[in-house]
Amino acid sequence: MEQAQFDSLLQWFENFVKPYLETDEEGRRNILLKIVHTRKVCEAMALLCAGEGLSPEETRIASAVALLHDVGRFPQYRRWRTFRDSDSDNHARLAIDVIREEKLLSCLEQQEQLLIEEAVRFHNLLELPSQAQSLTRLYIKLIRDADKIDIWRVFSELLALPDTERASAATLGLADLPEVVSDGCINALANGSVVQLDSVRTLNDFKLLQISWVYDLNFASSRRLLLERGHIPALASYLPERDDIRAAVARALASLSDGRQ
Ligand SMILES: [Fe+2]
Numbered sequence: 209m210e211q212a213q214f215d216s217l218l219q220w221f222e223n224f225v226k227p228y229l230e231t232d233e234e235g236r237r238n239i240l241l242k243i244v245h246t247r248k249v250c251e252a253m254a255l256l257c258a259g260e261g262l263s264p265e266e267t268r269i270a271s272a273v274a275l276l277h278d279v280g281r282f283p284q285y286r287r288w289r290t291f292r293d294s295d296s297d298n299h300a301r302l303a304i305d306v307i308r309e310e311k312l313l314s315c316l317e318q319q320e321q322l323l324i325e326e327a328v329r330f331h332n333l334l335e336l337p338s339q340a341q342s343l344t345r346l347y348i349k350l351i352r353d354a355d356k357i358d359i360w361r362v363f364s365e366l367l368a369l370p371d372t373e374r375a376s377a378a379t380l381g382l383a384d385l386p387e388v389v390s391d392g393c394i395n396a397l398a399n400g401s402v403v404q405l406d407s408v409r410t411l412n413d414f415k416l417l418q419i420s421w422v423y424d425l426n427f428a429s430s431r432r433l434l435l436e437r438g439h440i441p442a443l444a445s446y447l448p449e450r451d452d453i454r455a456a457v458a459r460a461l462a463s464l465s466d467g468r469q
Contacts, residue, residue: 214272218277224282237375238375247358248358249351256348260427263398277327279303280299280303280305305329323344324347327347329350336349352424360439360440361437363378363423364443366379397459397460398452398455402424412447416456418436420460440457440461
């Protein structure tokens with residue numbers, strides 16, 4: 209991919225998202241959240257690519273993946289008014305529809321098209337697909353980390369806002385019950401594993417799920433960036449003051465500095 213081809217993708221994105229902002233106040237806030245998220249994932253991706261020593265060519269492909277990974281969010285929200293895939297459709301599949309309808313990658317070599325499409329398609333899987341070929345795996349791993357790095361920012365910022373000013377769809381409709389935390393979610397985090405979305409009942413559980421993503425990072429640069437940005441302590445500051453939660457969070461933080469997964 210040439211730089212000029214990437215630049216025209218960037219321009220396409222800005223034009224594509226504009227009409228989605230023409231909606232009510234709540235809708236605008238949710239759409240804006242995804243526009244800013246996309247730009248910030250692109251920034252995080254650039255840092256990861258530099259940190260991991262990728263070539264300029266690889267960096268452009270990774271940047272295209274970052275730019276396109278969530279384009280499915282816009283039609284998803286317009287049609288269903290939610291970002292919850294289980295109540296609507298898989299947003300990664302919707303992104304592929306957009307990419308193909310808009311013929312965004314048709315000027316690229318077949319191999320590059322395939323890499324970008326596959327990384328977008330699989331960016332939100334619970335686990336890395338084992339059958340993906342090694343080159344695709346690199347981009348899937350990169351986008352999964354870059355995406356998480358920005359989702360941590362989105363949530364830390366969101367939790368600092370009063371309820372009425374939060375982008376409503378970002379919290380997936382979960383109840384904000386300040387003292388309620390599910391044991392299953394604390395246990396998963398305490399055991400060093402990723403909290404599963406289907407065990408999440410409340411907003412506090414969702415914070416634990418996000419903290420547990422430290423166990424699903426692929427690159428040392430991602431762990432470094434996360435530590436520098438301090439998102440884990442920020443998220444944890446919105447959890448109830450309890451010893452079991454404190455210990456589980458401390459373990460997650462320690463795993464980041466150890467470089468353990
Ligand atoms: Fe994303």
